Amino acid sequence: MRIVLSLGGSILAKNLDSDRFLKYAKALRDISKKHTLLVVTGGGEAARDYIGAARAIGADEVTCDYIGIEITRLNARLLIAALGPDAYPEIPSNYLEASKAMTSGKIVVMGGVTPGQTTDAVAAILAEYLRADLLTIATSIDGVYSSDPNCDPSAVKFDKISPEKLISIVMAIEMKAGSKSPVDPVAAKIIERCKLDALVMDARNPDLLLEVMGGETARKSPLSCGTWITAKK
Ligand code: UTP
Numbered sequence: 001m002r003i004v005l006s007l008g009g010s011i012l013a014k015n016l017d018s019d020r021f022l023k024y025a026k027a028l029r030d031i032s033k034k035h036t037l038l039v040v041t042g043g044g045e046a047a048r049d050y051i052g053a054a055r056a057i058g059a060d061e062v063t064c065d066y067i068g069i070e071i072t073r074l075n076a077r078l079l080i081a082a083l084g085p086d087a088y089p090e091i092p093s094n095y096l097e098a099s100k101a102m103t104s105g106k107i108v109v110m111g112g113v114t115p116g117q118t119t120d121a122v123a124a125i126l127a128e129y130l131r132a133d134l135l136t137i138a139t140s141i142d143g144v145y146s147s148d149p150n151c152d153p154s155a156v157k158f159d160k161i162s163p164e165k166l167i168s169i170v171m172a173i174e175m176k177a178g179s180k181s182p183v184d185p186v187a188a189k190i191i192e193r194c195k196l197d198a199l200v201m202d203a204r205n206p207d208l209l210l211e212v213m214g215g216e217t218a219r220k221s222p223l224s225c226g227t228w229i230t231a232k233k
Contacts, residue, residue, distance in 0.1 A: 001133040002036045003213060006123035006187075008139045009044025011204050013075050016046070018082075020206075025082035027206040028107055031213045032086065038098060038108040038130070040123040041079055043071035065115030072111030072119055080109050095129045102130065121186035128194040135196050136213060137183060138203030143227030144182050148173050160228040163192035191229055201226030 005028075012024055031037055047068045054064045073091055080087040088106040092098035094113055101108045110126075112119050120137055127135040144166060145155040161169075170188045173181040182200050183191075191198050202225045203209045212223065 001034075002130060003031070003038070003134045003136060004123050004127040004130065004132045005037065005039045005209075005213075006120045006135070006137045006139075007039050007041050007079075007203070008137075009042030009047060009072065009075050009119075011044075011138065011140050012041055012079065013044040013046060021078050021082040023206045024209075025079060025084075025086075027210040027214075028079075029083065029086050030210050032107050034214060036102065038102060038110075038126060038132075039076075039079065040119045040126065041072055041075040041109060041111050042119045043068050043075065043112070046074075047071040062115045065112075069112035069115070074111075076109045076111040083107055083109070095126055098126055099130060117186045118184040120184035121190065124184075124187035124190035124196070124198075127196055127198075128190055133197070134213075135191065135198040136203075136209075137187070137198065137200045138209060139182060139200065140202065140204055141182055141200075142202040142225050143200050144169060144229070148180065150180070158227050159223070160230065163188065163195070163229055163231055166229050167192055192231075195231045197232075198229040199223075199226050200229065 014020060028037060028039060050067045050071055051064045054067050076091045080089065086107055088101040088104050088108045092101050092108065092110045098108055098110055113122055124135055143157050144161060145157050147155045149155040166183060167188045170181045170183055170185050201212060201223065208225055
């Protein structure tokens with residue numbers, strides 16, 4: 001299978017722990033033995049800190065986004081270092097470069113590309129462009145809920161939902177200040193338009209990532225640790 005993985009910075013770069021990078025690298029290396037793998041790294045806490053500092057200085061939002069992109073690329077650079085010879089050595093700065101890098105047979109790692117979105121959107125667009133079999137959004141929550149579980153105690157988790165339902169949930173969450181959506185709204189629209197199969201999963205433990213994605217046909221049954229997004233009945 002061809003898999004694009006959006007690897008959240010908040011799980012990969014938590015406390016900027018080098019051991020954590022090495023553990024994710026090991027899991028990704030094992031997954032890549034069975035699948036063609038492209039990884040988009042997020043910025044995590046460092047991106048939020050830098051963006052906060054930029055806002056306090058009075059920087060406009062596009063400048064803040066460019067700063068966030070730099071941090072996502074720094075995390076990509078660290079992950080490439082952790083993967084060693086199994087990674088493509090350069091960070092693609094656009095989708096065409098990523099497509100060319102994929103022909104190397106190595107694990108391709110990239111970060112953000114353009115202001116106004118997050119790396120979930122980059123991963124979704126990359127998955128559409130490369131006609132990937134699966135988009136995995138690896139994050140710190142165990143799936144998509146009916147509303148933000150941090151704000152609404154009655155929120156219910158879905159094992160499986162349609163892309164249309166995902167969009168309605170994501171848009172409702174985005175409207176509320178302080179809420180954080182599990183999937184970027186741009187990514188949700190891309191998933192809908194290309195009928196991409198996607199998985200949102202809790203991947204704070206890299207072993208779980210390997211367990212879910214490491215088989216011949218990356219599991220597509222309902223998971224306690226995630227939500228399947230699929231147009232298929
Ligand atoms: P992230 O993708 O890391 O945001 O991008 P996130 O949703 O907070 O994800 P986690 O915490 O890593 O899981 C960090 C910031 O970088 C900018 C945005 O400002 C984003 O909030 N960015 C990233 C872009 O502007 N464009 C991109 O293509 C990617």
